[in-house]
Amino acid sequence: MRALDDLLAFQRETEALAQVMGRLGWDQETVMPRGAAVQRGDEMAALEGVLHARRTDPRIGDWLAGAQATTQAEAAQLRLIARSFERARKIPARLAAEIARVTSVAQGQWAQARRAEDLTGFLPVLGQVVALRREEGAALAEGGDAYDALLDGYEPGITGAEIGALFDRMRPRLVALRAAVMAADPAPELTGHFPKITQLALTEEIARAFGYDLTRGRIDEAVHPFSSGSFNDVRITTRVDEGDPLGCLYSTVHEVGHAGYEQNIDQSYGLTALGQGVSMGVHESQSRIYENQLGRSPAFCQWLYARMVDRFGPLSVDGPEAFARAVNRVASGFIRTEADEVHYNLHIMLRFDLERDLMRGDLVLDDLEAAWNDRFLSDFGVTVDRPSHGMLQDVHWPVGLFGYFPTYTLGNVYAGCLHAALRADLPSLDDDLARGDVSGALCWLKTRVQTHGGLRLPRETIEHATGGPVSEAPLLDYLEAKFGALYGL
Amino acid sequence: MRALDDLLAFQRETEALAQVMGRLGWDQETVMPRGAAVQRGDEMAALEGVLHARRTDPRIGDWLAGAQATTQAEAAQLRLIARSFERARKIPARLAAEIARVTSVAQGQWAQARRAEDLTGFLPVLGQVVALRREEGAALAEGGDAYDALLDGYEPGITGAEIGALFDRMRPRLVALRAAVMAADPAPELTGHFPKITQLALTEEIARAFGYDLTRGRIDEAVHPFSSGSFNDVRITTRVDEGDPLGCLYSTVHEVGHAGYEQNIDQSYGLTALGQGVSMGVHESQSRIYENQLGRSPAFCQWLYARMVDRFGPLSVDGPEAFARAVNRVASGFIRTEADEVHYNLHIMLRFDLERDLMRGDLVLDDLEAAWNDRFLSDFGVTVDRPSHGMLQDVHWPVGLFGYFPTYTLGNVYAGCLHAALRADLPSLDDDLARGDVSGALCWLKTRVQTHGGLRLPRETIEHATGGPVSEAPLLDYLEAKFGALYGL
Structure with missing residues (x-):
């Protein structure tokens, strides 16, 4: 020994x-x-x-x-x-x-x-x-392949070719869903002035509702929301825009997904190789399921609507159904982190193609901005008007995280699988969420995924939790059903 | 090479x-x-x-x-x-x-x-x-001697015997001064409610007046005020009591003395062995001269009084002279960090004797509280009523800083030497201080002491700055003159 x-x-x-x-x-x-x-x-x-x-x-x-x-x-x-x-x-x-x-x-x-x-x-x-x-x-x-080698650092065992094939399978259904939604009546937009101090108080309340343990973490402001640390010191950041409370709120729920994963790993794994999330993709599956499948569900929006009215007074959108449509409003925005679930993966596909070409030497840095802007116009129908709306928006490339972006969509795919399995196990989930009670879902995720840390390989981790193979189908089915209902498609 | x-x-x-x-x-x-x-x-x-x-x-x-x-x-x-x-x-x-x-x-x-x-x-x-x-x-x-070895880690070259002899020389004059002051009419006390937010704003203003560069530092709250870091990341902390604005203010000026020393070391010494204060004693000489000889001078108190009235409205003490007496009020308090200049070194002598005995095995831990409390009653005439007023008040022993305390009084002695030399070079100092202008004194300290970092040995550093030998006489002369005038002795 x-x-x-x-x-x-x-x-x-x-x-x-x-x-x-x-x-x-x-x-x-x-x-x-x-x-x-x-x-x-x-x-x-x-x-x-x-x-x-x-x-x-x-x-x-x-x-x-x-x-x-x-x-x-x-x-x-x-x-x-x-x-x-x-x-x-x-x-x-x-x-x-x-x-x-x-x-x-x-x-x-x-x-x-x-x-x-x-x-x-x-x-x-x-x-x-x-x-x-x-x-x-x-x-x-x-x-x-240099890009594959970097990708493997974030998502052990996956290749650029597999990511490319996955994205090719996903893209037609996402593009079709986007087209259908964009042709439908637009969802209402939440407007108004939302004082920073109230946003931060509500954000902390929601973070606690999603299980974030503030005795082992803290919430600060930063340019880019992120989660940091493992075991008993897991910190998150947020940013506040007084015109857009949903940005602060949902980016925090997202980071609480990451932080909750770290906080919920078996304590005996602390400061061992098992003591952190097993991959960026699995990490993102937790942040995404917290943020989207749970946090942006029409059921949870019922409870959140009441909390918002309680904190901010009457809103520009009237009633929980309209609020849920505003929360899930689909629009061609510039910013990935603010993107709706329909557009989000299209942002990732853009970054994947560009960064893979960059790492392979098929694209030189001087041409990157033009390539970004051309692709953005083609995919999203809008012209990038300034660098902070384009390739300067994310911290990832500046800090060298090439190969990281695709794990976001992989996380969405994993979240789709987990969500389908979780729904099957928790038939009363929507009733719970409508009361603001996320605990059943959190318990499921903790015992099935989070507590195990790095015990299994990334894909095995998801398959162990769901009892079935990983596939993009549950995510796409979920998106089509959810946005079909919200937009009356 | x-x-x-x-x-x-x-x-x-x-x-x-x-x-x-x-x-x-x-x-x-x-x-x-x-x-x-x-x-x-x-x-x-x-x-x-x-x-x-x-x-x-x-x-x-x-x-x-x-x-x-x-x-x-x-x-x-x-x-x-x-x-x-x-x-x-x-x-x-x-x-x-x-x-x-x-x-x-x-x-x-x-x-x-x-x-x-x-x-x-x-x-x-x-x-x-x-x-x-x-x-x-x-x-x-x-x-x-184990204690000497620890002491040498904070103040290279000095021994417990030298400290003991220094303290023996200082003690009679300090005790006599204390007795005379305690027998005189007491100074007025500043009372009232001083909102935290205003204290912090004024504290930052004073920190800037004392040259603290906030682009290379920051001010936060902590249980115990301290300064931390070297070169271009030098942070200080403070603590706020809404009944006592002078505590927050002067502890900050003190920490700015430490931080200013670090920030003013020659930039080419950054991240080298020369790139930090040369010893704890010399460090303390900077914090003490900022806090006491400059910050608590009757001249500076004229300017500070006006700033206080401007920020807080009328004070319980009327006029700059009464304010200077309140700032320099002598009283038998429990807390070293809040002690006036007359009592301060007596606190240090208590700790020096106890920690030296503890390290040498002449005092066991179970007897420490009783030894502290007996000595405190004898030196200060008051009975310690709770641990936070006694041996739990300082972070030093809990984090193992045995041998550190005497460097505080050494710092006072060095500050006395520097102050005498600085006054001789800057005849208009009081006029400047009365306008809130510390820049002449800061420049003198920067060029004579701070910029040199670890270039010379501690005692040499002071002697190089003053052009004369280190002695406790200037400090004791200064204390007797200052408090003699304030208390009409």
């Missing part, structure tokens, strides 16, 4: 240091003084150097060779540690540290460029990020 | 990681969810393990042997790195990590125990902290 014990003790420290890195990222996006940006880059590069050295420590190979797992959890830990070891060993330490440093600096420059609508000034540092990640992808792929 | 370059590059990463450790401490005391306390202990222990491994890396010995300094700054860096290497090598890695873990946990328990006035429940973890630090002191002392 000595090799196993030594390996797991070593891994525990590595996991703790990885949590520290996550905290630095949280700090950077919420409270860091802006003059600290360059210094923070050096700090994160130094810590990344430490993490990389640990993840490639030759003793891991020896320990893995000598370790004998006696439980499913131990076997899963050995599998995950071996995977991390194999990947990390392919990346030179210099490259790992340089990626940490440059992406930290690029994040600050992105926030400024986005405010200033200055794409040109941002391209040089974005170019560095692209070059570094291409170099990393090539090192990981060892002659194979 | 290869050895020197390699050593300095290695040191730069270590300094960056040390900054990360500081950030974790800041996070813990300001924004960390309380349920994260145990996990944070593991995180800090892991990072401490990394730092300790780096500080004891055998390559440092080789590099030091091969490195040739060609400038004063390089020579100082080599001296500081060698000192750190020698100290760190004496401490087993297990002990360093255990101290980081236990003190992190103890800090959270201290905050709870302080709120709950539960000394008994806190003693077990404090006992662990004491035992670990005694073990560390013994390891560092290698047969010498």
Whole structure:
């Protein structure tokens, strides 16, 4: 048992240091003084150097060779540690540290460029990020597809070809649904002035309703909503627009899905390789099912409507049915994170095609904006009018997360599967949701998915929860039924 | 030059990681969810393990042997790195990590125990902290005095015997001054209700007046005011009592003294061994001169009185002279951080004697509270009525900072020396302070002390700034003159 014990003790420290890195990222996006940006880059590069050295420590190979797992959890830990070891060993330490440093600096420059609508000034540092990640992808792929190698970092076991095929299957039904909805009478829009302080209070109430444990987390404001951390320190951020309370509210429910997943992992997995969400796709399935299948369901909207009226007074939309239509209003907006469920996956398909071409060298950075804007006009029928409505809208590329975007749609697909199974098990779900009671659904998700952390592979995790194979059909069926009803198609 | 370059590059990463450790401490005391306390202990222990491994890396010995300094700054860096290497090598890695873990946990328990006035429940973890630090002191002392070894970590080059002798010289004049002041007519007390939001706004205004650069820092609330970080990310905390605006205000000026020191160090020293205050005593000299010799001067009180009236309306003390007497009011309070300049050093002498006995094994933890309370009654004439007014008031012992307290009085002594020299150079200082203009004094301190960081030894730093030897006489002369005038002695 000595090799196993030594390996797991070593891994525990590595996991703790990885949590520290996550905290630095949280700090950077919420409270860091802006003059600290360059210094923070050096700090994160130094810590990344430490993490990389640990993840490639030759003793891991020896320990893995000598370790004998006696439980499913131990076997899963050995599998995950071996995977991390194999990947990390392919990346030179210099490259790992340089990626940490440059992406930290690029994040600050992105926030400024986005405010200033200055794409040109941002391209040089974005170019560095692209070059570094291409170099990393090539090192990981060892002659194979660089994009696949990066994608595998976020969703182990899936390839760009599989994603492409999935998207090809989904696209016709999404495009047809979009066309039908856009031709129907438009849904009402919620308008008015919604004071920030009231939005934040209601947001915290909803976060608690969705099970977020604030003794092990906190809610702050940031440019881009995100969830950060694992185990007993899992923080989320939100942003407030006083003209649009639904943005703050639903982005928070979304992040609570991510945070709830982390908080609900079995406590004995804390600071082990099992102690975080198993993949970005499975993570997104939790945030999406919280946000959409539960939070935007007409049933939950009944309860939320009453809470909104209670907090803000009479709304511009009258009654829970109209409110549910406003919550699920379909429109060709520029911003992915604000997109309705019909458009959302089309945003992802755009980013997938562009970033895959970029990583493969089939698209150069100078042509990216034009490619984005052309594609956006073609898919959404509107012309991008400023960088913050186009390729500067997301933090992902600036911080080098190429290969991450497709996991959002994968998460939607997984959420579709989970939702179908959950509905079958909980026949009174709509009655509960109409009373604002999400606990039955949360319990189902916790016991079926969340508590298991990294115990199984991503796809197995979903299939274990649902008892059936992963497929895009439940998601598309759900979307057609929901929006068909809301729009009287 | 290869050895020197390699050593300095290695040191730069270590300094960056040390900054990360500081950030974790800041996070813990300001924004960390309380349920994260145990996990944070593991995180800090892991990072401490990394730092300790780096500080004891055998390559440092080789590099030091091969490195040739060609400038004063390089020579100082080599001296500081060698000192750190020698100290760190004496401490087993297990002990360093255990101290980081236990003190992190103890800090959270201290905050709870302080709120709950539960000394008994806190003693077990404090006992662990004491035992670990005694073990560390013994390891560092290698047969010498364990307390001296710990003290040397905060104030390089000084011994407990020197501190004891200094305190023996200071005590009679302080006791006599205290007796005279306590026998005089008492100063007026500032009373009333001072809204938190207004206190925080005025506090930020005063912090800026004292040169705090908020683009490279921030102000948050915490249980215990502190300053944290170096170079371009230097944060301070404050605490607000709506009945006592002077507490918030002057604790902030104090922390701005610490933070200003860090922010004003030569930028080229950032993330090097020279890039932080040279010792705790010199650090405290900056915070004390900002707070007391400048901030509490009758001249500055003229300006502050007008700002207070402007922000809060009429005060319970009428006119700037009465306000200056209220600001410098002498009273036998329980709390060191709220103590006036006459009492302050008596608090330190109490702690010095007790902690020295504790570290040497001449006092056991179970007897500490009684020893504290007996001594407090004898020195201050009042009976400690609850743990938060006694030995639970400070965070220092709970986080293991034995040997730290005497540097506060050393800082006062240094501040006395600096103040005398500064007054001699700036004859119009009181005119400037009466207009709220601290810039002349700040510039003097920046160029004489702050910008040099760790270039010289602590005592040399002060002597270089003043052009004369360090002595307690200027401080005692200043106190007798100031309080003699305020109290009509």
